[in-house]
Amino acid sequence: MPFTIDFLDDGRVLEWEAINDGATATERDDYTPRFYVTARDPDTDIDLTPLRAQYERHPNVVATEIVSRRPGFRRNDESALAVDVDHLNRVTPLARQARQLSAHPVGDLACFNVDFSRGFRYCLETNCDPTPTAELSTLRLGVPVTETSKDTYDELTVAGETVTGSSGDILTTVQAVIETHDPDILVCSTSEIVPTLHEMATGAGVDDFSLSRWPDVDYQQLASRSTYSSYGRIGHSPARYNVPGRAIIDESNTFFYGETNLDGVLDLVSRSKKPVQELAWASIGNVLTAIQICEAHDRGVLVPWNSWRHEFYKPMGTLHDAGRGGFIFAPEVGLHENVHELDFSSLYPNIICTRNVSPDVIRCDCHSHRDDVPGLGYSICDDRGYLVDVLQPIIDARDEIKAAIRREKARDDPDENRLAELEGRSGALKWILVACFGYQGFSNAKFGRIECHEAINAFAREILLTAKQQLEDGGWRVVHGIVDSIWVTPDPDVDDENRENLDALATAITERVEIRLEHESHYDWVAFVPQRESDAGALTKYFGKVAGDDEYKIRGIEARKRSTPPFIEDIQRDCLERLDATRSPDTVLYCLQDAIKCLHAGTVPVEQLVERNCVSKPLEGYMQTTQNVAALKRAREQDLAIHPGQDIEYVVVDDEKTSRERVALAHEEIESYDASYYETQLIRAIESVLSPLGWDRNDIRQELAETHETNLVTFTRNTRD
Template identity: 50%
Template structure:
């Protein structure tokens, strides 16, 4: 089966792997297909649009076919249009959409990427038939940004100089003949070709055939309140390009996990690597729709049913949470529902076409909301059930397997499926989801709240109390003066009651739930503790935050280990004093004080003199401009300044730092460790200020 697809001169090149490389098959007869329908399946209007379409140069043929335009619709007539050039699909669709008044025509199967479209329409699942060979190429980001490429690292070997760069890459490609090029940044593609042109190296090529093409330009987007950056995407012939600056699945899983999703979604590996979780889930859903003879709408026109004010109030709520009991707790067990939201969807048959269905308007199935659920099997449970079952099987095998290579493969596949299952719930409320509906989102939450309340009652009746609970996880500790049911038996009781498996995830010797910074209320996602296998777990605190400098992360872990060893705030403060002394004596390497942040604006758009603004401006001044959504790394050298001199970029390799600024960061990290014991930053500062004799522990 081909694993990579290129488009050359209007034809498709399908690349098949061989034992010693790859070979391309040219497919000349392929045409892309879209469909046009009307709300009432009006044959006369379809005939009219067919005549108009036949006049467009890009359309090769038209025909009326029977397709379903929704999961609860019977098959009806739609107009099929075969388009000779795949890059003309959007133009043809936009032309049809402009005919008549809005809603006159509805279009289907329009906005597919070209490689996915080809695989879907020709029934190809692009899974490679042998192991893939990879070559990795990296370069300093500041050199790429300044268009001054002088250094690259090829499979761990660093070379300097333009001639050496081109020769080393060519030699490595010839030696390995890779199927995958793993790049630190896609910016490397045009830079390397420009360098080859400048040096007169006409033989240089990254692909198995000459040249490269740009598939998409860079862009900025906003998702869940955060600004992101999507770099330009490129393609070379016969090889998969992985841009490690723009890949979620590659980072969160591994090649085995990605290939598992290639098989499930039909997305070629190159596309899957840059695709979002939502795009991958949509591709899986599209395959299931095709199996049911259902077309994919171009633009969603799902309406939201009328709701009373009371229904809106009851429905517009998230998952249930039990506020964390702030403090230091011993003998705590973490219990997790296995894929809670996906299992709710599957076991209760929640799907866009089953919630508030027309055929059962009088049913009251969803607790607290009064929504009906159709008993006829929905498409969404059919999508998710194989994923749940396969992940359960993988997890069972992982518990029994000791072979390292097999474990790596299974862990990658398990993680890949996990991310799809994690996103399937929220995706139902996403306005651009091809197959989604806000009522599904609301119904899932309603059932989840009931399940957690039922679990709470069972736990308490069996001698346990909840110290924290969020979404699908519960932390419990024995109730004083009560007899406790064993955790494993407890999980079985809850599983039998709610019909979704509750698992014993971990036992903690102790766990600490952190309060909010300016409140005594518990922070829902900030805690740390030591499991009974002596492994420390950290969630939400500074050592888990990407922007936290390495020195602060390492110090915070040290403080937690000190707390574990001595259970004494004073001893933790003594350890903190030693790290503060390191800062004050300039004993900390500036590489360990680098802060990495994501920009939300262009440099000139910042109106306040913040560190972020200083970093963005300084990068621009040095020819290293960053776009919104991209990251910039810096060291704070003078936090009292209001100019770009406040910071130094990490690429400048600063040799000094602002001691007071980093002291404040250390105190904040220490507060996260000691606030569960009632010590706030001021208490820590007071204790250290009152010390007259240095504790020996800081020198140990």
């Protein structure tokens, strides 16, 4: 089975299969990608014969035929025009011409199976499984941030060894390592390494340098870099490159490889039919879409080029009720002893599967009189929805993997490699299950439907309220609950002998709602943090000490934020340990005071003060003189290209300034830092720790000032004596 597939400019396809000592290529010249054209509306009668005749005269069209396909899950088989083209690059341009070539009104026609990625399309249409049968070998190429914008590298890391010197020295070393290891996968810190090395070879006159396994092609550029916006966040997509015979994983442009590992990537390769390279750069939604497309393909359903599903009519009252999200209980601010956390296992995916929530069966015509969705009055057909067939195997597989992880950890001598494999696969499947709910409300989803999104939320609200009521009836007090998790502590007004066993209650709730309620954790204590400038509880900010363990669960506070400098994270975690040991704010303040002294003494290593922030726009797009702006100015001065959506790392050296002197980039030689700025950040972090006990930053500053004054008076008296 090929692990990577290359498409040459002349139309030939290379299937690369990994073997024990390298890889072999199978060459094909008979592949013709296909797209479809049919009526957008099932009630529109369209004669496709004239359009077929137009396409048959096109030089890039290999063949056409009229076939019977389903243009949607809610539609029956209909006549569709299948168009086979001579090259992948011609699919989209030819599909665009459908409306120009046809005599029918623009809105009457629709194209299907158009915008697939290259490798995925090939595997889908040829029934090719891209799951490798042999273990894939990897090799990492990396360059430091100071080299990323250069035309010629002075330093490069290959297979863990740093290489410096002339272009010829670097190229010779890289070529030798490539020939020795012959990797199936090149893991690159940035994909720009590929063209840069080849340009270096051209400039240095090194004619025989190549990363490729195919003698005729060194590399191909698949896409240019771009900036995008997703759910209000700016992202950066680097340029993508292909090296024949090897899969490229770009560490700056991979979600699944970064969040899991190669085993997690390969698990999803087998489920999505996306080859390793495409899976590595794909988003969660992209992979979920591929899995759904595979299910649609098996059912003879075509995939729309553009989503045009209208929202079903609903009364104003229903519209209001449907717009609610999952149920959330306001957390009780403060520190709570003896807390248990209960979680519904994969709540939203299991709602989809147990309640048969799927775009093709929600609000069906055959059961329109039924009120299947609580509070919304939506019906759900008795026929099994396609989304259930997509998600149930993933839910079952993850349950099996989690059970295997528990068994492996219970062994006296667990196999760490086996654990890493299982945890990688479990993590990859978790992200697919996390995304399946939001996908239903995504406007560009190929098969989503907003009514599914609304129905899932409605079921989730009912389930959480049912669990709350049953837990309280059993003698437990709910201190927080959010969508699929609920935190409880023994109700002090209920005697121990009258309180039901929590495991027994969880089992009873599981049987009642048909979704497993699991005991996630027992905490010695949990602290729920208030919102800043408010006494109300912050919904997703809390921390707690796991019972019988040295582990802390932290959510929402500074130690969990990617922008927090390591020094501040370490101090905050140290303060949590002191709070656990003493339950006293004084010990936390002593820790803070010592940290502030270290800051002002200049003894904190600057690498422990590095902040990492995402750049949301080009330098010219900023109106305020923020730290990011100062960092971008420094980067530009050093010819470092930082694009919107990418991270920039810096140390604040003088926060009072507004120029580029306000910060220093992390890779620079930094002699000093702004101790007062980092003191403020420390106090904010400690406020998060003490705020559940009623302290705010003003209280903290006042206590620090009084302590400082007391120490000064004591020192003066001792000196006089």
